[in-house]
Amino acid sequence: MIHSFNPPARTLMGPGPAxxxxxxxxxxxxxxxxxxxxxxxxxxxxxxxxxxxAFRTDNALTMPVSAPGxxxxxxxxxxxxxxxxxxxxxxxxxxxxxxxxxxxxxxxTAVMVEGTWGRAVDPEQVERTLAAHPxxxxxxxxxxxxxxxxCSDAQALAEIARRHDCLTICDAVTSLGGSPLEVxxxxxxxxxxxxxxxxxxxxxxxxxxxxxxxxxxxxxxxxKVNSWxxxxxxxxxxxxxxxxxxxxxxxxxNALYALHESLVMLAEEGIEQAWxxxxxxxxxxxxxxxxxxxxxxxxxxxxxxxxxAVAVPAGIDEAEVRTRLLARYNLELGAGLGSLxxxxxxxxxxxxSSRPENILLCLGALGTELGALGHQTxxxxxxxxxxxxxxxx
Ligand SMILES: *Cc1c(COP(=O)(O)O)cnc(C)c1O
Numbered sequence: 001m002i003h004s005f006n007p008p009a010r011t012l013m014g015p016g017p018a019x020x021x022x023x024x025x026x027x028x029x030x031x032x033x034x035x036x037x038x039x040x041x042x043x044x045x046x047x048x049x050x051x052x053x054a055f056r057t058d059n060a061l062t063m064p065v066s067a068p069g070x071x072x073x074x075x076x077x078x079x080x081x082x083x084x085x086x087x088x089x090x091x092x093x094x095x096x097x098x099x100x101x102x103x104x105x106x107x108x109t110a111v112m113v114e115g116t117w118g119r120a121v122d123p124e125q126v127e128r129t130l131a132a133h134p135x136x137x138x139x140x141x142x143x144x145x146x147x148x149x150x151c152s153d154a155q156a157l158a159e160i161a162r163r164h165d166c167l168t169i170c171d172a173v174t175s176l177g178g179s180p181l182e183v184x185x186x187x188x189x190x191x192x193x194x195x196x197x198x199x200x201x202x203x204x205x206x207x208x209x210x211x212x213x214x215x216x217x218x219x220x221x222x223x224k225v226n227s228w229x230x231x232x233x234x235x236x237x238x239x240x241x242x243x244x245x246x247x248x249x250x251x252x253x254n255a256l257y258a259l260h261e262s263l264v265m266l267a268e269e270g271i272e273q274a275w276x277x278x279x280x281x282x283x284x285x286x287x288x289x290x291x292x293x294x295x296x297x298x299x300x301x302x303x304x305x306x307x308x309a310v311a312v313p314a315g316i317d318e319a320e321v322r323t324r325l326l327a328r329y330n331l332e333l334g335a336g337l338g339s340l341x342x343x344x345x346x347x348x349x350x351x352x353s354s355r356p357e358n359i360l361l362c363l364g365a366l367g368t369e370l371g372a373l374g375h376q377t378x379x380x381x382x383x384x385x386x387x388x389x390x391x392x393x
Contacts, residue, residue: 014334017196018350027261050263072192072206083107093145178306200351288386
Protein backbone atom coordinates (compact mmCIF):
# COMPACT_ATOMS: atom_id res chain seq x y z
CA MET A 1 0.00 0.00 0.00
CA ILE A 2 1.44 3.36 -1.03
CA HIS A 3 0.54 6.25 1.30
CA SER A 4 0.43 10.02 0.87
CA PHE A 5 3.83 11.57 0.20
CA ASN A 6 5.12 13.73 3.02
CA PRO A 7 8.45 15.26 2.05
CA PRO A 8 11.03 16.07 4.72
CA ALA A 9 11.30 19.77 5.63
CA ARG A 10 14.63 20.85 4.14
CA THR A 11 16.51 24.11 4.00
CA LEU A 12 17.31 24.62 0.32
CA MET A 13 20.63 26.38 -0.23
CA GLY A 14 21.56 24.90 -3.57
CA PRO A 15 21.16 26.23 -7.12
CA GLY A 16 17.35 26.03 -6.99
CA PRO A 17 14.65 25.30 -6.13
CA ALA A 18 15.07 27.67 -3.22
CA UNK A 19 12.91 27.69 -0.08
CA UNK A 20 9.31 28.51 -0.95
CA UNK A 21 7.71 31.11 1.28
CA UNK A 22 4.78 29.81 3.40
CA UNK A 23 2.55 32.51 1.91
CA UNK A 24 3.29 31.09 -1.54
CA UNK A 25 2.58 27.52 -0.42
CA UNK A 26 -0.70 28.71 1.10
CA UNK A 27 -1.68 30.39 -2.18
CA UNK A 28 -1.24 27.05 -3.98
CA UNK A 29 -3.92 25.47 -1.80
CA UNK A 30 -6.65 27.97 -2.75
CA UNK A 31 -9.64 26.66 -4.73
CA UNK A 32 -8.99 25.89 -8.37
CA UNK A 33 -11.18 27.92 -10.73
CA UNK A 34 -11.59 27.80 -14.49
CA UNK A 35 -8.70 29.33 -16.42
CA UNK A 36 -11.10 31.46 -18.45
CA UNK A 37 -13.08 32.48 -15.32
CA UNK A 38 -13.27 36.30 -15.15
CA UNK A 39 -11.71 36.22 -11.67
CA UNK A 40 -8.76 34.23 -13.02
CA UNK A 41 -8.37 36.49 -16.04
CA UNK A 42 -8.22 39.51 -13.71
CA UNK A 43 -5.53 37.75 -11.64
CA UNK A 44 -3.54 37.09 -14.84
CA UNK A 45 -3.62 40.78 -15.72
CA UNK A 46 -2.21 41.60 -12.27
CA UNK A 47 0.42 38.93 -12.75
CA UNK A 48 1.60 40.59 -15.97
CA UNK A 49 1.79 43.98 -14.22
CA UNK A 50 3.74 42.48 -11.32
CA UNK A 51 6.15 40.74 -13.72
CA UNK A 52 6.78 44.02 -15.55
CA UNK A 53 7.76 45.53 -12.19
CA ALA A 54 10.16 42.67 -11.44
CA PHE A 55 11.74 42.79 -14.92
CA ARG A 56 11.73 46.63 -14.87
CA THR A 57 10.06 46.85 -18.25
CA ASP A 58 7.02 48.28 -19.98
CA ASN A 59 7.04 45.45 -22.54
CA ALA A 60 3.44 44.54 -23.38
CA LEU A 61 4.39 40.89 -23.92
CA THR A 62 5.50 39.96 -20.42
CA MET A 63 4.03 36.72 -19.09
CA PRO A 64 4.79 33.40 -17.40
CA VAL A 65 5.26 30.40 -19.71
CA SER A 66 3.51 27.30 -18.30
CA ALA A 67 6.70 25.27 -18.01
CA PRO A 68 10.10 25.52 -16.27
CA GLY A 69 12.96 27.93 -16.99
CA UNK A 70 14.27 25.68 -19.77
CA UNK A 71 11.03 26.34 -21.66
CA UNK A 72 11.65 30.06 -21.15
CA UNK A 73 14.96 29.53 -22.93
CA UNK A 74 13.29 27.52 -25.67
CA UNK A 75 10.47 30.02 -26.30
CA UNK A 76 13.06 32.74 -26.97
CA UNK A 77 15.11 30.65 -29.38
CA UNK A 78 12.31 28.92 -31.32
CA UNK A 79 10.55 32.22 -31.97
CA UNK A 80 13.46 34.58 -32.58
CA UNK A 81 15.81 32.27 -34.46
CA UNK A 82 15.00 31.34 -38.06
CA UNK A 83 16.67 28.66 -40.17
CA UNK A 84 19.81 30.14 -41.75
CA UNK A 85 20.30 32.80 -39.05
CA UNK A 86 23.63 33.25 -37.33
CA UNK A 87 23.49 33.56 -33.54
CA UNK A 88 26.47 34.48 -31.38
CA UNK A 89 26.30 32.47 -28.14
CA UNK A 90 28.45 33.23 -25.10
CA UNK A 91 29.46 30.22 -23.05
CA UNK A 92 30.99 30.49 -19.57
CA UNK A 93 29.20 27.62 -17.84
CA UNK A 94 26.54 24.95 -18.30
CA UNK A 95 23.70 27.05 -19.62
CA UNK A 96 25.54 28.54 -22.62
CA UNK A 97 25.92 25.07 -24.13
CA UNK A 98 22.15 24.58 -23.88
CA UNK A 99 21.71 27.80 -25.83
CA UNK A 100 23.93 26.38 -28.56
CA UNK A 101 21.70 23.28 -28.73
CA UNK A 102 18.65 25.51 -29.06
CA UNK A 103 20.21 27.51 -31.90
CA UNK A 104 21.21 24.41 -33.84
CA UNK A 105 17.82 22.75 -33.37
CA UNK A 106 16.23 25.91 -34.80
CA UNK A 107 18.25 25.29 -37.99
CA UNK A 108 20.63 28.18 -37.40
CA THR A 109 24.39 28.53 -36.98
CA ALA A 110 25.82 29.14 -33.53
CA VAL A 111 29.08 31.10 -33.35
CA MET A 112 30.52 30.53 -29.91
CA VAL A 113 32.29 33.01 -27.67
CA GLU A 114 34.20 30.59 -25.47
CA GLY A 115 34.77 32.06 -22.04
CA THR A 116 36.16 30.68 -18.81
CA TRP A 117 34.04 28.81 -16.27
CA GLY A 118 33.82 30.95 -13.14
CA ARG A 119 34.34 34.22 -15.01
CA ALA A 120 31.98 36.79 -16.51
CA VAL A 121 31.56 36.93 -20.29
CA ASP A 122 34.33 39.16 -21.71
CA PRO A 123 32.69 42.11 -23.56
CA GLU A 124 35.77 42.68 -25.73
CA GLN A 125 35.69 39.09 -26.94
CA VAL A 126 32.01 39.56 -27.80
CA GLU A 127 32.80 42.80 -29.63
CA ARG A 128 35.48 41.07 -31.71
CA THR A 129 33.21 38.13 -32.54
CA LEU A 130 30.33 40.35 -33.62
CA ALA A 131 32.72 42.43 -35.75
CA ALA A 132 33.95 39.24 -37.43
CA HIS A 133 30.36 38.06 -38.05
CA PRO A 134 28.36 40.93 -39.51
CA UNK A 135 25.73 38.36 -40.60
CA UNK A 136 24.85 37.65 -36.94
CA UNK A 137 21.29 38.61 -36.01
CA UNK A 138 21.22 37.70 -32.30
CA UNK A 139 23.55 37.73 -29.29
CA UNK A 140 22.65 35.22 -26.57
CA UNK A 141 24.17 35.09 -23.10
CA UNK A 142 23.51 34.06 -19.51
CA UNK A 143 23.29 36.98 -17.08
CA UNK A 144 23.71 34.96 -13.87
CA UNK A 145 25.57 31.66 -14.46
CA UNK A 146 24.15 29.38 -11.79
CA UNK A 147 26.70 26.68 -12.58
CA UNK A 148 29.61 28.89 -11.50
CA UNK A 149 28.28 31.93 -9.62
CA UNK A 150 29.55 34.46 -12.19
CA CYS A 151 27.56 37.56 -13.14
CA SER A 152 28.06 39.00 -16.63
CA ASP A 153 27.60 42.67 -17.53
CA ALA A 154 24.25 42.41 -19.33
CA GLN A 155 24.11 46.16 -19.87
CA ALA A 156 27.47 46.26 -21.65
CA LEU A 157 26.62 43.18 -23.74
CA ALA A 158 23.26 44.66 -24.79
CA GLU A 159 24.97 47.87 -25.83
CA ILE A 160 27.51 46.00 -27.97
CA ALA A 161 24.73 43.91 -29.54
CA ARG A 162 22.74 47.01 -30.50
CA ARG A 163 25.76 48.62 -32.14
CA HIS A 164 26.12 45.48 -34.26
CA ASP A 165 22.43 45.46 -35.12
CA CYS A 166 21.73 42.29 -33.11
CA LEU A 167 18.86 41.42 -30.81
CA THR A 168 19.72 40.01 -27.38
CA ILE A 169 18.46 36.84 -25.74
CA CYS A 170 19.29 36.99 -22.03
CA ASP A 171 19.00 34.17 -19.50
CA ALA A 172 17.90 35.84 -16.25
CA VAL A 173 16.72 32.67 -14.53
CA THR A 174 18.87 33.24 -11.45
CA SER A 175 19.14 37.04 -11.59
CA LEU A 176 15.44 38.01 -11.56
CA GLY A 177 14.62 39.22 -8.05
CA GLY A 178 18.12 38.53 -6.70
CA SER A 179 20.45 41.07 -8.32
CA PRO A 180 20.03 44.16 -10.50
CA LEU A 181 18.28 43.47 -13.81
CA GLU A 182 16.97 46.40 -15.86
CA VAL A 183 15.32 45.09 -19.02
CA UNK A 184 14.30 48.46 -20.47
CA UNK A 185 17.17 50.64 -19.22
CA UNK A 186 19.71 48.12 -20.53
CA UNK A 187 17.82 47.53 -23.78
CA UNK A 188 17.47 43.75 -23.53
CA UNK A 189 15.15 42.18 -26.13
CA UNK A 190 14.12 38.68 -25.04
CA UNK A 191 14.60 37.78 -21.40
CA UNK A 192 13.52 34.61 -19.61
CA UNK A 193 13.55 33.50 -16.01
CA UNK A 194 12.27 30.81 -13.64
CA UNK A 195 9.91 30.81 -10.69
CA UNK A 196 11.99 28.69 -8.29
CA UNK A 197 15.14 30.74 -7.83
CA UNK A 198 15.05 34.28 -6.40
CA UNK A 199 11.24 34.60 -6.59
CA UNK A 200 10.70 32.11 -3.70
CA UNK A 201 8.06 30.28 -5.71
CA UNK A 202 7.63 26.62 -6.66
CA UNK A 203 9.39 25.30 -9.79
CA UNK A 204 7.60 25.01 -13.10
CA UNK A 205 6.94 28.51 -14.46
CA UNK A 206 9.09 30.68 -16.72
CA UNK A 207 8.47 34.43 -16.68
CA UNK A 208 9.46 35.94 -20.05
CA UNK A 209 9.43 39.40 -21.60
CA UNK A 210 9.87 40.52 -25.23
CA UNK A 211 10.65 43.97 -26.61
CA UNK A 212 8.84 45.33 -29.67
CA UNK A 213 12.04 44.87 -31.67
CA UNK A 214 12.04 41.18 -30.75
CA UNK A 215 8.38 40.84 -31.69
CA UNK A 216 9.05 42.55 -35.04
CA UNK A 217 11.51 39.77 -35.83
CA UNK A 218 8.93 37.14 -34.86
CA UNK A 219 6.28 38.83 -37.02
CA UNK A 220 8.67 39.05 -39.98
CA UNK A 221 9.37 35.30 -39.97
CA UNK A 222 9.01 33.58 -43.32
CA UNK A 223 8.88 30.12 -41.72
CA LYS A 224 6.48 28.75 -39.12
CA VAL A 225 7.77 28.50 -35.55
CA ASN A 226 8.98 24.95 -35.07
CA SER A 227 6.89 24.32 -31.94
CA TRP A 228 3.15 24.47 -31.56
CA UNK A 229 3.09 24.93 -27.77
CA UNK A 230 5.73 27.67 -27.69
CA UNK A 231 4.63 29.63 -30.80
CA UNK A 232 4.32 33.21 -29.56
CA UNK A 233 1.79 34.07 -32.25
CA UNK A 234 -0.60 31.55 -30.65
CA UNK A 235 0.27 32.24 -27.00
CA UNK A 236 -0.22 35.98 -27.47
CA UNK A 237 -3.90 35.30 -28.23
CA UNK A 238 -4.24 33.77 -24.79
CA UNK A 239 -2.14 36.13 -22.67
CA UNK A 240 -2.69 39.47 -24.40
CA UNK A 241 -5.73 41.35 -25.63
CA UNK A 242 -8.12 42.39 -22.89
CA UNK A 243 -11.30 41.09 -24.50
CA UNK A 244 -10.92 38.04 -26.67
CA UNK A 245 -8.97 35.53 -24.63
CA UNK A 246 -8.96 32.29 -26.56
CA UNK A 247 -8.15 28.78 -25.39
CA UNK A 248 -4.56 27.74 -26.03
CA UNK A 249 -3.75 25.37 -23.17
CA UNK A 250 -5.12 24.96 -19.66
CA UNK A 251 -3.11 27.33 -17.52
CA UNK A 252 -1.57 25.79 -14.37
CA UNK A 253 -4.13 27.68 -12.30
CA ASN A 254 -2.84 27.10 -8.77
CA ALA A 255 0.81 27.47 -9.76
CA LEU A 256 -0.07 30.90 -11.12
CA TYR A 257 -1.70 31.84 -7.78
CA ALA A 258 1.65 30.95 -6.24
CA LEU A 259 3.63 33.11 -8.65
CA HIS A 260 1.19 35.97 -8.11
CA GLU A 261 1.70 35.72 -4.34
CA SER A 262 5.49 35.61 -4.67
CA LEU A 263 5.43 38.72 -6.87
CA VAL A 264 3.10 40.53 -4.46
CA MET A 265 5.67 39.76 -1.76
CA LEU A 266 8.50 41.05 -3.97
CA ALA A 267 6.56 44.27 -4.62
CA GLU A 268 5.89 44.66 -0.89
CA GLU A 269 9.60 44.28 -0.13
CA GLY A 270 10.59 46.47 -3.09
CA ILE A 271 12.77 45.10 -5.87
CA GLU A 272 15.76 47.27 -4.94
CA GLN A 273 15.44 46.20 -1.31
CA ALA A 274 15.40 42.56 -2.47
CA TRP A 275 18.63 43.15 -4.43
CA UNK A 276 20.17 44.81 -1.36
CA UNK A 277 19.09 41.93 0.90
CA UNK A 278 20.76 39.37 -1.37
CA UNK A 279 23.95 41.48 -1.53
CA UNK A 280 24.05 41.94 2.25
CA UNK A 281 23.49 38.26 3.02
CA UNK A 282 26.16 37.31 0.48
CA UNK A 283 28.64 39.48 2.41
CA UNK A 284 27.72 37.73 5.66
CA UNK A 285 28.09 34.26 4.13
CA UNK A 286 31.36 35.25 2.51
CA UNK A 287 32.79 36.56 5.80
CA UNK A 288 31.90 33.25 7.46
CA UNK A 289 33.33 31.14 4.65
CA UNK A 290 36.58 33.10 4.73
CA UNK A 291 36.78 32.57 8.49
CA UNK A 292 36.48 28.84 7.76
CA UNK A 293 39.43 29.19 5.37
CA UNK A 294 37.24 28.55 2.31
CA UNK A 295 37.51 30.44 -0.97
CA UNK A 296 34.95 31.56 -3.54
CA UNK A 297 36.10 30.67 -7.04
CA UNK A 298 34.75 33.77 -8.82
CA UNK A 299 36.78 37.04 -8.66
CA UNK A 300 35.08 39.52 -6.35
CA UNK A 301 33.93 41.98 -9.03
CA UNK A 302 32.16 39.24 -11.00
CA UNK A 303 30.43 37.43 -8.12
CA UNK A 304 26.72 36.80 -7.88
CA UNK A 305 25.33 37.34 -4.40
CA UNK A 306 22.69 34.63 -4.77
CA UNK A 307 24.99 31.78 -5.90
CA UNK A 308 28.30 31.18 -4.17
CA ALA A 309 30.66 28.58 -5.65
CA VAL A 310 33.11 27.53 -2.93
CA ALA A 311 36.30 25.57 -3.61
CA VAL A 312 36.37 22.21 -1.81
CA PRO A 313 39.54 21.98 0.34
CA ALA A 314 42.16 19.40 -0.65
CA GLY A 315 41.53 15.99 0.86
CA ILE A 316 37.80 16.55 1.42
CA ASP A 317 35.22 14.44 -0.41
CA GLU A 318 32.67 17.05 -1.48
CA ALA A 319 29.79 14.54 -1.87
CA GLU A 320 30.39 13.13 1.62
CA VAL A 321 29.97 16.61 3.10
CA ARG A 322 26.70 17.23 1.22
CA THR A 323 25.39 13.83 2.31
CA ARG A 324 26.11 14.67 5.95
CA LEU A 325 24.52 18.11 5.70
CA LEU A 326 21.36 16.64 4.24
CA ALA A 327 21.13 13.75 6.72
CA ARG A 328 22.05 15.67 9.88
CA TYR A 329 20.86 19.22 9.25
CA ASN A 330 18.21 18.81 6.53
CA LEU A 331 20.37 21.24 4.59
CA GLU A 332 20.78 21.00 0.83
CA LEU A 333 23.82 22.50 -0.90
CA GLY A 334 24.54 22.12 -4.62
CA ALA A 335 27.30 20.08 -6.25
CA GLY A 336 29.59 21.33 -9.01
CA LEU A 337 28.57 20.72 -12.63
CA GLY A 338 30.67 19.92 -15.70
CA SER A 339 34.32 20.84 -15.25
CA LEU A 340 33.59 21.94 -11.65
CA UNK A 341 32.13 18.56 -10.59
CA UNK A 342 33.79 17.39 -7.36
CA UNK A 343 35.64 20.70 -7.02
CA UNK A 344 33.04 23.11 -5.62
CA UNK A 345 29.95 23.38 -3.51
CA UNK A 346 27.30 25.77 -4.76
CA UNK A 347 25.64 27.65 -1.93
CA UNK A 348 22.48 29.42 -2.98
CA UNK A 349 21.07 32.42 -1.16
CA UNK A 350 18.04 32.82 -3.37
CA UNK A 351 14.74 34.46 -2.49
CA UNK A 352 13.27 33.16 0.77
CA SER A 353 16.43 31.08 1.28
CA SER A 354 18.36 34.34 1.68
CA ARG A 355 17.82 34.72 5.43
CA PRO A 356 20.21 35.25 8.38
CA GLU A 357 19.24 31.97 10.09
CA ASN A 358 20.07 30.01 6.93
CA ILE A 359 23.51 31.59 6.70
CA LEU A 360 24.25 30.67 10.31
CA LEU A 361 22.90 27.13 9.84
CA CYS A 362 25.05 26.64 6.75
CA LEU A 363 28.26 27.96 8.33
CA GLY A 364 27.70 26.01 11.54
CA ALA A 365 26.92 22.78 9.72
CA LEU A 366 29.72 23.12 7.16
CA GLY A 367 32.32 24.06 9.80
CA THR A 368 31.31 21.22 12.09
CA GLU A 369 31.33 18.54 9.39
CA LEU A 370 34.60 19.74 7.87
CA GLY A 371 36.09 19.53 11.37
CA ALA A 372 34.71 16.00 11.80
CA LEU A 373 36.37 15.02 8.52
CA GLY A 374 39.73 16.24 9.81
CA HIS A 375 39.88 19.66 8.17
CA GLN A 376 41.00 22.35 10.64
CA THR A 377 38.28 24.98 11.00
CA UNK A 378 37.07 27.47 13.57
CA UNK A 379 33.28 27.29 13.36
CA UNK A 380 32.80 29.76 16.20
CA UNK A 381 34.89 32.36 14.38
CA UNK A 382 32.87 31.79 11.19
CA UNK A 383 29.57 32.35 12.99
CA UNK A 384 30.94 35.47 14.69
CA UNK A 385 32.21 36.86 11.36
CA UNK A 386 28.81 36.36 9.74
CA UNK A 387 27.01 37.79 12.77
CA UNK A 388 29.24 40.87 12.63
CA UNK A 389 28.13 41.56 9.03
CA UNK A 390 24.49 40.79 9.75
CA UNK A 391 24.52 43.27 12.64
CA UNK A 392 21.07 43.59 14.14
CA UNK A 393 19.33 41.66 11.31
C1 LIG B 1 17.86 26.86 -13.35
C2 LIG B 1 18.35 27.51 -14.59
C3 LIG B 1 17.79 27.25 -15.85
C4 LIG B 1 16.75 26.19 -16.09
O1 LIG B 1 15.59 26.35 -15.36
P1 LIG B 1 14.66 25.06 -15.09
O2 LIG B 1 13.51 25.63 -14.34
O3 LIG B 1 15.50 24.11 -14.33
O4 LIG B 1 14.28 24.52 -16.42
C5 LIG B 1 18.28 27.95 -16.94
N1 LIG B 1 19.27 28.87 -16.80
C6 LIG B 1 19.83 29.13 -15.62
C7 LIG B 1 20.93 30.16 -15.54
C8 LIG B 1 19.39 28.47 -14.48
O5 LIG B 1 19.97 28.72 -13.30
